[in-house]
Amino acid sequence: MASPDMTTDTDVLRTVDGTPLKTALAIASRRARIRAFMLVLPLLIFILLTFAVPIGQMLSRSFTDDKFSSNMVELGKWFDDNANAAPDEAAYTALAADLVTASNERTAGSVGTRINYELPGTRSLFTSAARKADKLEAPFKEAIIALDKDWARADLWAAMRSASAAATTNFYQAALDRQIGADGNFEAAPENTQIYVKLFVRTFVISIVITLLCLMLGFPIAHLLAVLPMRYASLLMILVLLPFWTSLLVRTTSWMVILQSQGVINDVLVALRIVGEDGRLAMMYNQTGTIIAMTHILLPFMILPLYSVMKTIPPSYARAARSLGATSWTTFRRIYLPQTVSGIGAGGILCFILAVGYYITPALVGGADGTLISNQIAFHMQKSLNWSLAAALAAMLLAAVLILYWAYDRIIGIDNMKLG
Amino acid sequence: MVTQPQNDGFVVFDHVQKSYDGETLVVKDLNLSIGKGEFLTMLGPSGSGKTTCLMMLAGFETATSGDIRLDGRPINSVPPHKRGIGMVFQNYALFPHMTVGENLAFPLEVRGMGKDEREAKVKRALDMVQMYDFINRRPAQLSGGQQQRIALARALVFDPSLVLMDEPLGALDKQLREHMQFEIKHLHESLGITVVYVTHDQSEALTMSDRVAVFNDGKIQQLAPPDELYERPDNAFVAQFIGENNKLEGVIETISGDEAEVRLATGELISATPVNVTKKGEKVLVSIRPERVEFKSEMMPKGAHMIDAEVLEFIYMGDLFRTRLRVAGHDDFVIKSRNTQGQTMLRPGEKIKIGWSPADARALQP
Numbered sequence: 001m002a003s004p005d006m007t008t009d010t011d012v013l014r015t016v017d018g019t020p021l022k023t024a025l026a027i028a029s030r031r032a033r034i035r036a037f038m039l040v041l042p043l044l045i046f047i048l049l050t051f052a053v054p055i056g057q058m059l060s061r062s063f064t065d066d067k068f069s070s071n072m073v074e075l076g077k078w079f080d081d082n083a084n085a086a087p088d089e090a091a092y093t094a095l096a097a098d099l100v101t102a103s104n105e106r107t108a109g110s111v112g113t114r115i116n117y118e119l120p121g122t123r124s125l126f127t128s129a130a131r132k133a134d135k136l137e138a139p140f141k142e143a144i145i146a147l148d149k150d151w152a153r154a155d156l157w158a159a160m161r162s163a164s165a166a167a168t169t170n171f172y173q174a175a176l177d178r179q180i181g182a183d184g185n186f187e188a189a190p191e192n193t194q195i196y197v198k199l200f201v202r203t204f205v206i207s208i209v210i211t212l213l214c215l216m217l218g219f220p221i222a223h224l225l226a227v228l229p230m231r232y233a234s235l236l237m238i239l240v241l242l243p244f245w246t247s248l249l250v251r252t253t254s255w256m257v258i259l260q261s262q263g264v265i266n267d268v269l270v271a272l273r274i275v276g277e278d279g280r281l282a283m284m285y286n287q288t289g290t291i292i293a294m295t296h297i298l299l300p301f302m303i304l305p306l307y308s309v310m311k312t313i314p315p316s317y318a319r320a321a322r323s324l325g326a327t328s329w330t331t332f333r334r335i336y337l338p339q340t341v342s343g344i345g346a347g348g349i350l351c352f353i354l355a356v357g358y359y360i361t362p363a364l365v366g367g368a369d370g371t372l373i374s375n376q377i378a379f380h381m382q383k384s385l386n387w388s389l390a391a392a393l394a395a396m397l398l399a400a401v402l403i404l405y406w407a408y409d410r411i412i413g414i415d416n417m418k419l420g
Numbered sequence: 421m422v423t424q425p426q427n428d429g430f431v432v433f434d435h436v437q438k439s440y441d442g443e444t445l446v447v448k449d450l451n452l453s454i455g456k457g458e459f460l461t462m463l464g465p466s467g468s469g470k471t472t473c474l475m476m477l478a479g480f481e482t483a484t485s486g487d488i489r490l491d492g493r494p495i496n497s498v499p500p501h502k503r504g505i506g507m508v509f510q511n512y513a514l515f516p517h518m519t520v521g522e523n524l525a526f527p528l529e530v531r532g533m534g535k536d537e538r539e540a541k542v543k544r545a546l547d548m549v550q551m552y553d554f555i556n557r558r559p560a561q562l563s564g565g566q567q568q569r570i571a572l573a574r575a576l577v578f579d580p581s582l583v584l585m586d587e588p589l590g591a592l593d594k595q596l597r598e599h600m601q602f603e604i605k606h607l608h609e610s611l612g613i614t615v616v617y618v619t620h621d622q623s624e625a626l627t628m629s630d631r632v633a634v635f636n637d638g639k640i641q642q643l644a645p646p647d648e649l650y651e652r653p654d655n656a657f658v659a660q661f662i663g664e665n666n667k668l669e670g671v672i673e674t675i676s677g678d679e680a681e682v683r684l685a686t687g688e689l690i691s692a693t694p695v696n697v698t699k700k701g702e703k704v705l706v707s708i709r710p711e712r713v714e715f716k717s718e719m720m721p722k723g724a725h726m727i728d729a730e731v732l733e734f735i736y737m738g739d740l741f742r743t744r745l746r747v748a749g750h751d752d753f754v755i756k757s758r759n760t761q762g763q764t765m766l767r768p769g770e771k772i773k774i775g776w777s778p779a780d781a782r783a784l785q786p
């Protein structure tokens with residue numbers, strides 16, 4: 001008879017009935033795993049459809065725009081065949097053919113729009129040329145230039161060449177305040193049209209200021225929440241959470257009521273004769289307004305993570321430090337503060353990321369110099385309809401936030417972050 | 421109350437009262453004088469005011485009225501960090517973001533001590549608790565007993581003359597607790613420091629202390645060395661709180677000096693030592709330790725009254741036998757006998773006679 005001994009004939013551990021232990025374990029836990037997976041499946045699908053797919057689309061849109069390349073087929077062929085060549089008669093012939101097609105299919109507008117992204121003011125060139133395309137006769141070069149001498153511009157041809165491929169990094173160049181020069185290479189845009197880099201810098205500076213303000217205002221409140229007796233703490237907690245119960249718009253408009261030059265604060269200051277009637281402070285439609293309103297709105301996002309960390313710090317640490325001879329300041333600096341770092345990190349990252357992408361409040365109270373990059377993104381989405389540029393700006397914002405997140409992980413460690 | 425000859429009033433509570441809400445007193449008129457080098461334990465159930473007293477001494481609570489003096493100096497208005505008192509907390513309170521070495525160096529650093537001196541002191545303190553090898557660990561990497569030693573070393577590293585301990589062994593298991601009790605005791609003896617120790621564990625208090633202050637209801641019920649506390653409790657609370665105790669209610673029949681006879685409700689007459697009762701006819705509670713009760717006639721002390729008892733339960737506890745009896749209508753009368761060679765094992769249902777030396781039965785006000 002075969003030996004029933006399980007260990008001598010093979011190294012694999014087996015159950016009593018002979019199946020390998022690992023297989024048996026997998027079978028035993030499979031049901032539980034499938035059930036757990038089924039529970040998260042709806043959320044997984046939801047996230048995939050509403051988050052992953054749109055972000056992927058946005059990223060791909062930031063690299064592609066086929067409004068020119070799909071409509072100007074002939075010209076595209078010529079660009080492919082004649083790399084780095086100056087436009088000759090053949091090029092203008094192709095252009096004339098494409099303009100006829102564009103005129104027939106009523107796509108001249110969108111073709112012009114695409115070139116207009118690179119060279120502002122060129123859209124009408126395409127629409128008016130397309131209207132007259134039927135009457136064009138050879139030689140096409142003279143005929144087209146006769147319509148408008150701008151058709152001979154080297155930078156226009158460079159823009160058309162770069163737009164003749166659907167995939168492009170032009171939008172990222174534009175997002176970095178660069179434009180196509182006459183030689184077809186990118187160069188810095190004129191001083192007066194450089195807005196995005198400045199706007200990115202402003203967005204980050206304002207976000208940092210708001211985050212620091214939130215930290216300075218939120219830290220004492222979070223501490224108070226953590227040490228107060230339960231009944232006072234829950235009352236205070238309600239006050240902290242109260243803003244969440246009112247609409248964002250209501251909160252922002254009430255800040256407008258308070259901050260405007262005929263508003264509550266200015267009226268009080270004037271009544272107290274601290275400022276004169278003509279010296280009313282401008283606290284709105286500028287950066288001050290954006291900072292004040294957004295600090296208020298983002299404060300709970302700082303307080304809650306801080307509170308959840310502080311709640312876990314027993315008061316005996318502070319007592320121990322005091323009994324060991326530390327002054328109250330040393331106790332705070334050396335003992336209490338280091339233990340709240342994970343909360344500060346979580347609250348800081350949360351506030352900063354929310355602030356960087358904030359839209360409504362700066363749009364309402366920001367005015368000219370208080371708007372942020374998100375307002376430009378919205379502008380390109382809704383007004384100029386340059387979605388690719390909007391996508392490129394958004395992607396850069398996303399990249400910046402991810403870099404920040406990575407840096408935080410390197411310096412402090414993401415597992416050191418407590419959100420609640 | 422017994423005054424200790426060596427008591428020089430190193431720590432003095434002088435008519436100290438404490439109230440948190442202005443309506444009730446948590447500590448009622450506390451007077452306590454602790455000698456230099458003494459190991460004094462504050463023992464009591466939770467809410468008895470013992471921890472409040474410790475916190476007032478450490479400076480985390482202020483006395484509502486009265487004076488606390490340390491080495492002759494009133495310290496009511498001295499902030500905790502200037503008192504120079506070492507303290508060991510219930511959950512150790514080792515700073516989690518610092519290593520063991522940094523934890524110990526902290527009190528020296530805030531005193532502005534130089535690096536070399538600091539390192540020497542930290543090493544000495546860690547050697548004292550045999551933990552020098554762990555100097556670079558974090559508190560979270562240590563076991564409860566190891567953390568306890570580090571907390572002890574940290575409280576001692578800056579050479580305080582007074583060390584407070586707030587239930588420092590409460591979180592340890594029984595064996596480790598007993599081991600640490602002896603270790604703390606030995607440190608106290610070798611360093612000559614004054615220790616005020618708070619606990620609710622009466623065996624811990626008896627093991628370690630020079631004197632024990634039993635707290636209840638915001639008052640010291642008795643302040644005495646362990647043996648006196650155990651054998652000669654002043655009142656019914658102390659008798660019940662310290663060790664196991666049998667209680668028999670009765671009325672004083674005769675009383676003369678340090679001997680009295682008490683008539684139990686069921687009619688039996690027993691002899692006892694009057695403690696805080698004086699008059700004939702007064703109601704008393706007679707308290708007798710389980711191990712002082714005899715049931716073998718040849719061992720019975722001379723002149724002892726004997727009463728009937730019925731064995732209800734016999735429990736084998738290893739080193740002891742614990743027998744529950746019905747005595748004078750009470751079902752919870754317990755006697756303990758040592759598990760010696762040839763010791764009698766009583767059987768449930770057995771009828772026996774029990775007795776005790778009158779000195780071991782204390783007649784107290786109920």
